[in-house]
Amino acid sequence: MRTATDYLHAQFHSGTRVATLLHLRARFMDAMLGALWDSQEWAGASPALVAVGGYGRGELHPHSDVDILLLLEQDSECCHAPLEQFLTLLWDVGLNIGHSVRTVSECCQKARKDITVLTNLMESRVIRGPEALMAQVREQTGPGRMWPSPDFFRAKLQEQQQRHAKFADTEYNLEPNVKSSPGGLRDLQIIAWIAERHFGADSLESMDTGEFLTVDEREVLLRGRDFMWQVRYALHMIAGREEDRLLFDHQRELASMWGFKDGKKLAVEQFMQTYYRWALALGELNELLIQNFDQVILRAHTLDEVRVLNERFQIRNGYIEALRDDLFSRDPGALLEVFVLAGRHSGIIGVGTPTIRLIRENRHLVDSEFRADPRNRENFLQILRSPYRMTRLLRSMSRYGILGNYLPEFGRIVGQMQHDLFHTYTVDAHTLEVIHYMRRFQKPEFDERFPVSSRVARRLPKIELLYIAGLFHDIGKGRGGDHSELGAVDAERFCLDHGLSQRDSNLVVWLVRNHLTMSAVSQRKDISDPEVIQQFAHHVGDQNRLDYLFTLTVADINGTNPTLWNAWRGSLLRQLYTGTRRALRRGLENPVDKQVWIDETRNAAIDLLEYRGFTVDELEELWREQGEDYFLRERSEDIAWHTEAIAGHYDRDKPLVLIRNSSDSSVANTTQIFIHARSHAQLFSRVCAELEQLDLSVHDARIYNARDGMSLDTFFVLNSDGSSIAVESSRFRHIRDHLSRALADNMNRADPVQRLTPRQMKSFPVPTETSITVDTIKHVSVLEVSSPDRPGLLARIGQILVDFGIELQAAKIQTLGERVEDVFFITDSQQDPITDPELTEAIQREIRRQLDLVAE
Known part of the structure; x- marks a missing residue:
């Protein structure tokens, strides 16, 4: 086994296609399992040894589980002993075996209840034993007997949506999973499974290049799969075990394997940007094909529902689409109008596949002349004011290349890594995730998780100003210098170009420049000190700025890394927000006198302790040696708790x-x-x-x-x-x-x-x-x-x-x-x-x- 692995690894380093290596490993495993199977005395029984899952497809990575099904006839008692001996042999030689032992009827029962079992059976090969047993399974688990293709499609689509949600629906995680992240290998397998279930296609290579894919798109699909296979093979080889996560530990070694060198960008950043480009391309193709399958499978026997919106666009079955193939080349402004309309109508699911292709073909038309057009500037602001799906619209615009072309500063941060311990996403993905949280604050279902942020966000007079600040808050990263100051300059130019008033522009610029301030004060300053609160209140200046800054800060923390937000961090920001609001309401010219604060705390503690039998003289004696900081920072309830225990x-x-x-x-x-x-x-x-x-x-x-x-x-x-x-x-x-x-x-x-x-x-x-x-x-x-x-x-x-x-x-x-x-x-x-x-x-x-x- 080790000799075979060493040989395959040597072939990998010499440049052999990984597809060849995966198939060679599967064939080697077939030979080994077959030989061990043949060494058993089956005493007239006829079980079948079946490869399932990835191994069934003939694709076996260095440390992937070898998934097998031991398929039995109904009367199989006589082969239990040799089966146990066979499995023991597999464990003795150190194989990572995932196995199940079932009869034909048991396979069918489990497949009916669990689509994962069915999917494994769809990718099966008989290595030893009678083909007839597996033929019975295929016949009885076919779409005519269970999981008809519409049900299969819905279940797989739900499975994909849940999986993508675990990765914030972005390809741009800093430690992506090459198998499960959006744009990873599982996205390709989903396509292949649906195509097999409905159309009988036995592989991605056999998919038609007419109705669903163009020739160029199929080429991207296959090349992208080869790249992902290569990365996964290398990960298994480096880790010495099954490892599908592109962990920071491995990224530098992979960059070296790919021949990248440190230059203006680190080698690891160059490698990861290559990965992100492929993941994005595969994610786009997954989106196109899923939409096509939706039309063909779920709407096969229904009439199209078409509603014309204007002379340029219509809605077909929930997807907005262009009425002419030359629309964008004749009227480039429609490249933004399509997203304005998609955000204005509640029934629109997304952009139709043919129109997505047209957008990608014409996105180069978003140039300096396009950006200077007042109509396009107004349309972009309208997108930020969209009542429906605004975050998804921005993500689609980014995916299709429109957002990065319209905001060149944003285009420069697409796929840019943030090499630190705190960020989970690239800069562009983090930015869109921040806006995603800003939108959540306005939805009732998030009130319990973000009670204060939700109330504050809903009373902001112009919510689009918050989104603009979110778009620009990290846009200066990667250029050297203070990214807050660089982003403030970009934000000011955007605001003035787009006709915002001086007052609104000043607010956005101030938010971008100060987007880290509230978090820093809450974490590093003693916010129980009234002087700290007063200084921060002076810095903020008014309630409107405080509300916008608080909402931006909470969204920024949540959009940085989901694990960073907890009740503790929320309580610090809430305490700072509440204290500052009181200071602003009181008036900046009327700061709290520190001695008054101390006296109020002492008197409140005295009231509590007198009720428990203490006299004022006893308390004064107990507190005589305490400094003023103790009464400044501690609550009266805690002082009473401490004092009573100390006295006893x-x-x-x-x-x-x-x-x-x-x-x-x-x-x-x-x-x-x-x-x-x-x-x-x-x-x-x-x-x-x-x-x-x-x-x-x-x-x-x-x-x-x-x-x-x-x-x-x-x-x-x-x-x-x-x-x-x-x-x-x-x-x-x-x-x-x-x-x-x-x-x-x-x-x-x-x-x-x-x-x-x-x-x-x-x-x-x-x-x-x-x-x-x-x-x-x-x-x-x-x-x-x-x-x-x-x-x-x-x-x-x-x-x-x-x-x-x-x-x-x-x-x-x-x-x-x-x-x-x-x-x-x-x-x-x-x-x-x-x-x-x-x-x-x-x-x-x-x-x-x-x-x-x-x-x-």
Whole structure:
């Protein structure tokens, strides 16, 4: 087996067509299975050995499962023993076997219930045994007996739609699946299965080039399949196992295999753009053929429903189509009008296949003269105001090449990779996904998931301004420089060219320039501080800008990576939005007095605690050593919770650990851990290390050092996978007991955290960034650390501060997605800011060295 694999791999490297290698591997497997089959004593029984699935098609990749059906006669008891021996032999020689043992009637029963079983049976070959058994299966599972071609088509179309939805309906995922992503091999198999079920075509090669495909399109289909086969074969070869995902780990090696070299673009980007071009081409052909099949299979015996829209377009069976083949060459403006009409009429499913072909043939007419035409400019704005399917229209325009030609800046980001840990899609796909979320905010079915964004989006006076900002917010990427500033310049030119008022233009430009601001403030600033809220309110200026920016920010985060959005991140933005709205309503000239804020919190806590039997004098004594930051950042309910527990905890040499699910909407979904213990240099590092050992992820931490030598620390945590901790007393008790024991231990240094670094981090070694500045108001130094989240990160930083004799006064910890934006307020041992430039540089250098060393 290994000799055959080595031979085939050598042939791959020498340039042999992968189609040949796949068929050779299948034939080799036929010979091996046949020989093992022939070695058995079947004692007069006549079972059949049948290849099914991809192996049945005669296409076998290096590590794909070898799917076989052991087909039995109804009375087959005598062959059970040799069948078991046969399967044991297959496992002994190390084959990846997927097998089923069934009679003819069992095959038919399962195929009737499960279309996947039926599809496997459609791609079957008898390797050994009587052909008659399989002939019975084919006869009884044919479209005349079950799954007639209309039902088969609907089921396969639904299957494809569900599969595409898992990949956000785009070919442009940064780690696409060469088999299952849109434009991948499964899209071609869907076409082949439908063609076989309805037309009897036994392969893509045998499909007619008249009714469904042009000669050029079939050539693209077959060449694209060969490319995808080649990529999949190489992936299996590199990974040494079945691997269909184009993971970052493998993309560079594939780029080298394809002969790409780093230049203006990285070799890996050149390879991936080649992949995207083929995926897009195959996705287009899949769309054309599915639409053709829909007309022929589902509408075969019905009259066409035709409605004329104007002298240029009509709707046929739900698809808009041009009335003349020379429409676009005679009137190029109709290239946008077709999408205006498609967005204006609710009954239109999409663009008809013949018209799609005409659009592709004439898209070169969208040039500078076309873009300068006032009619075309107005039509483009009308598309953005479409009441129906606006996102799908933009995606179709991008797919057919119209959007990139009309907005050349957008054309430059088509297929552009974003080599980082956070983005899931290329820049253009991300942009359209952002607009997709903007549209979702206006649909009632998403109210529960996005309650605030939905309400805010619906009251925006001109929703198209939000879409324009979405189109341009990342359009400056890949040019060097600040993409927000570059995009703002492009957005301003677009707005002025398209006749927007100066006020609307200014809003769009401001949104593009500031599209990262709200996210940065919510994640990196102390948004419980009224001064931070006041500064942000001054920056925003008015409620209208705040509403647009909030909606753009939420859409941008969701369109970046679906896993980044959670209740925690939503709560931060909601808290910033609500606080800023109050500041704007109060008036920018009337900021909240910090002392008033503190007094209100203290008084509210007193009211709660007096009800529980405390006197004001007792509370003043308990709080005498607390700094003002504690009452500025903590809620009165939490202060009351802390105070009551501290008052009843008499042994201060033993740490007090409290735990509960947070009731604060601003830290929704998290579990709140409060620790009251004697302050010492190792405390923060120890707590962080122990939390990670408990498989908990810190999402916020508030550190307060009281003047009596005690530390009051609050940590907001989730499970390491980002999920909430279930409300179970046993889990809470385990966390509390573990922390209490660990912190009471006399060991000074934290135990090292043992956890594997995520594979993506190894592929993208993003360097740690640090800075140290002095906050003259708070009389502390501010250490900022921006880094991919790494195992033991907080514990390492805490230990480094200890090693340098630095005291941690407070911290703002934000772990969001795979990146941390942490702020530490530090002093020297005399509680003074750190001003020695050599010392500040040494601290930062050590942090960068240790954190980046973890990722290697």
